[in-house]
Amino acid sequence: MLQSLVLLSLLGASFATIHTLIISGDSSGGAFSARFDDVTHELTHTGMSIPGVNGGNWIALPSISTAYLTFRNASVVAAYDVSPSGALTAVGSPVVVPVPVYVGVTHNSSFLFTASYPSGAIATVPLDQNGIPIPPASTTTFTATDPLPSPQDQSRPHSGIVDVSGQYLIFPDDGLDLLHVYKIGATSATFLYDEPSYVRPAGPRHGVVSGYPVVRDWVPRLHVVNEEDNSVETWIMHYSPNNMSLIMQGSSAVSTLAVPAGMNVSTAAELLISPNGKYLLASNRDASLFAEGSIAVFRINPPTAETALTRISITTSGGANPRSMSLDRTGKWLAVANGNSNSTAMFSFDQETGLLARTAVANLTGVRGGLIFHYYFR
Numbered sequence: 001m002l003q004s005l006v007l008l009s010l011l012g013a014s015f016a017t018i019h020t021l022i023i024s025g026d027s028s029g030g031a032f033s034a035r036f037d038d039v040t041h042e043l044t045h046t047g048m049s050i051p052g053v054n055g056g057n058w059i060a061l062p063s064i065s066t067a068y069l070t071f072r073n074a075s076v077v078a079a080y081d082v083s084p085s086g087a088l089t090a091v092g093s094p095v096v097v098p099v100p101v102y103v104g105v106t107h108n109s110s111f112l113f114t115a116s117y118p119s120g121a122i123a124t125v126p127l128d129q130n131g132i133p134i135p136p137a138s139t140t141t142f143t144a145t146d147p148l149p150s151p152q153d154q155s156r157p158h159s160g161i162v163d164v165s166g167q168y169l170i171f172p173d174d175g176l177d178l179l180h181v182y183k184i185g186a187t188s189a190t191f192l193y194d195e196p197s198y199v200r201p202a203g204p205r206h207g208v209v210s211g212y213p214v215v216r217d218w219v220p221r222l223h224v225v226n227e228e229d230n231s232v233e234t235w236i237m238h239y240s241p242n243n244m245s246l247i248m249q250g251s252s253a254v255s256t257l258a259v260p261a262g263m264n265v266s267t268a269a270e271l272l273i274s275p276n277g278k279y280l281l282a283s284n285r286d287a288s289l290f291a292e293g294s295i296a297v298f299r300i301n302p303p304t305a306e307t308a309l310t311r312i313s314i315t316t317s318g319g320a321n322p323r324s325m326s327l328d329r330t331g332k333w334l335a336v337a338n339g340n341s342n343s344t345a346m347f348s349f350d351q352e353t354g355l356l357a358r359t360a361v362a363n364l365t366g367v368r369g370g371l372i373f374h375y376y377f378r
Ligand SMILES: *[C@@H]1O[C@H](CO)[C@@H](O)[C@H](O)[C@H]1NC(C)=O
Pocket: 026, 027, 028, 029, 030, 054, 055, 056, 073
């Protein structure tokens, strides 16, 4: 009896997947690491990812051993080696870029790109063969003023998205209500055109791509979450030699809220896609400081459907101000950083049905950070 119990627990242990999470944010005082055991559901704080470094925020994790981290206050982006426990060790030197809120990397790691919401600018920095940034950054500042009545009065690039071919880079501009489309070159990107949001002011913030090759029969599409009208819009990416056009699917964007919040109530924040390409998840921060946020789940319909997305649920985020969230690579676990509650909630998700659990299995408290990144599991 005792023996079989021991055997059972050993079997249980061998089936557990240990997830490493990195939690950071403007007010977090740095980046923390945490581990999640998906059998016992223990979510524990394991230490500082970078001791003594203040103000780290967005992280790109192009591989399990490499990270790029933005430091908004110092206006730099820096490269790190990542250990299996989530500890970060600096490699190379930080590179000066306009106040960065986002960093991403091209498909072949030829350069990194940053978006600067405060300065209305984007930047690219070439990477060497070891992934180390080579200064100086190449910077573009968008000088146009926002012609529409909205809280944003200038260009506010919020993120950058690389398409499936690795040839195009799209920067959602929250202030100018458009997408800046760039062609990726060997060491930097060249401007092609601006695609205005379908409804304005929309506040395009983050985006994901869907379709081929994850869903082989579906053409590539770009889904963008808008933080001013709290919606997700879907563009079909139409390729021609040396260009890629964005054609809106259907006539309107789909709300992230059951009841529209109205103008100037910015709530939609993050957008994720399930690894199987079937569902989108958008976070709503809610307008009031300590009110509970929510997560909207959308089924992605075929590219030929009249409406690109069908919202299937809105459930709690497990705390206040869910600015960032992350799905693990199997699509079974959603970690939500609830910045204003100093907590991170873990929910189970079923990527075949789109069912997001209404109750969290774990809630890590006492760790300040509004951004969360899942990068490794064994
Ligand atoms: C970053 O700068 C802001 C504004 O100056 C300040 O409120 C905040 O405390 C700083 N954060 C860190 C981590 O130094």
